[in-house]
Amino acid sequence: MEGEGSMNDSKQLFYLKLAFLATEPPNCILSLAIEAGGGSITPQVQNFIVKECLGETMKETTANNRAYIRGILQKIISFVEASSVSVVDCLYEELAHYLTTGKEDLQGINHRICREISFLSSDLNGKDCSNSVNLVASLLCSSNMLEGDTGCSLWPSSLFLSEFILSYPEIFTNKSCFEVGSGVGLVGIALNHVGASKVTLTDGDLSSLENMKANLELNKLCLNVASDITCPSDQKVECRHLAWELATKAELKDQQPDIVLGADIIYNPECIPHLVRVFSNLLEEKSFGEVKKEAPVAYIATIIRNLDTFNYFLNVACESRLSVVDITSNTNVPNLLPYMCTYDRSSVHLLKVSVSE
Structure with a gap:
């Protein structure tokens, strides 16, 4: 049973990452982050967001993507600050970075937001999530x-x-x-x-x-x-x-x-x-x-x-x-x-x- 719980936690974190890269709405990201943490956005989940979600996102992306990331980080930090869980330092550092970028005037194609849509295999049961795309x-x-x-x-x-x-x-x-x-x-x-x-x-x-x-x-x-x-x-x-x-x-x-x-x-x-x-x-x-x-x-x-x-x-x-x-x-x-x-x-x-x- 413990193995099944670990596999489910891994899947929830994986879904959180994919939803982040697909630029799903902030409420969706927040919900997945809470679910991955078993009811709260734990330091483990916060570190995962910084390392896996933001690590996969180029710093030099469209201004709309940077604005999206900034909004997500603000929502997550606000939720964690209102709970009994501590905010990890690197989450504040990432927010500071995105608060100073992405506010430039948009031109032409930059009005777009880049969405990364990952289609999974039809059966995730018993599979390594990272190999299921x-x-x-x-x-x-x-x-x-x-x-x-x-x-x-x-x-x-x-x-x-x-x-x-x-x-x-x-x-x-x-x-x-x-x-x-x-x-x-x-x-x-x-x-x-x-x-x-x-x-x-x-x-x-x-x-x-x-x-x-x-x-x-x-x-x-x-x-x-x-x-x-x-x-x-x-x-x-x-x-x-x-x-x-x-x-x-x-x-x-x-x-x-x-x-x-x-x-x-x-x-x-x-x-x-x-x-x-x-x-x-x-x-x-x-x-x-x-x-x-x-x-x-x-x-x-x-x-x-x-x-x-x-x-x-x-x-x-x-x-x-x-x-x-x-x-x-x-x-x-x-x-x-x-x-x-x-x-x-x-x-x-x-x-x-x-x-x-």
Whole structure:
């Protein structure tokens, strides 16, 4: 039993570190720190934060990251000071450092905060936590969605779709994959990780596209945009500007993907006819001479925020001879992000789309 307790303590500290690097909200970090300390933020937990959490965080990171760290440290110190536990000196020293940095004026891409999202293996039982990480994705994300920077935000549907990809790599390995509305590029990073033969990411917003390219470079993936780029073929990802309403049939049919993907793309009724047309062209069955290629399929992860809008999508898809099947209940997608309190996967639906027979 003592061994089980030690393993659980180790897991809680591990979750605390991952949540810190993922820039989860202060209340989440505080809760995990208290849980790791068995009801209080012990000196052991405080030293862990300094050594493991801050030790993994570059001092020269974005100003928003430094402001985030400063806020976390202030919250933790305030909580400890109000308890019977002593604050370790190095925690005060770290706060002093971050109080004098991160207040500079932000410019351009520095408006983003860098989030490190770690996807774990599907089974942590009996495993060394430090060896349980399947994929780590570093993402520059919007620090303020209220400004309308939605394309640079990290949404639950993209997290769920990435979990699906990592849990069922055999579906995507050696397949040509094309994502519609790629946002921060997380799904593309997951596709590259499981060995997709080709990954094409698209977005209709130019600001989102530039941020996506920055994220791919941050994750050491080459952008397949120039012939003089030299890198392993399994590290190339293509980025394209794709406005659904302007995409031509020839442009879409030229892609010939095996799998089409999308996360949180069913939200605007005005865009739905254009979205369905894009999917219809991408999913059209292809043939090479006498050899018929396997019919492409699409996987869409979505939250149904407005039932009328979702039903409208289903109707337009049906009129375009697209079959849309909700496979959420019969597809076991393990929770690979158990440390993320902000991630509510319960409301995400996984849809499989194909051309009707």
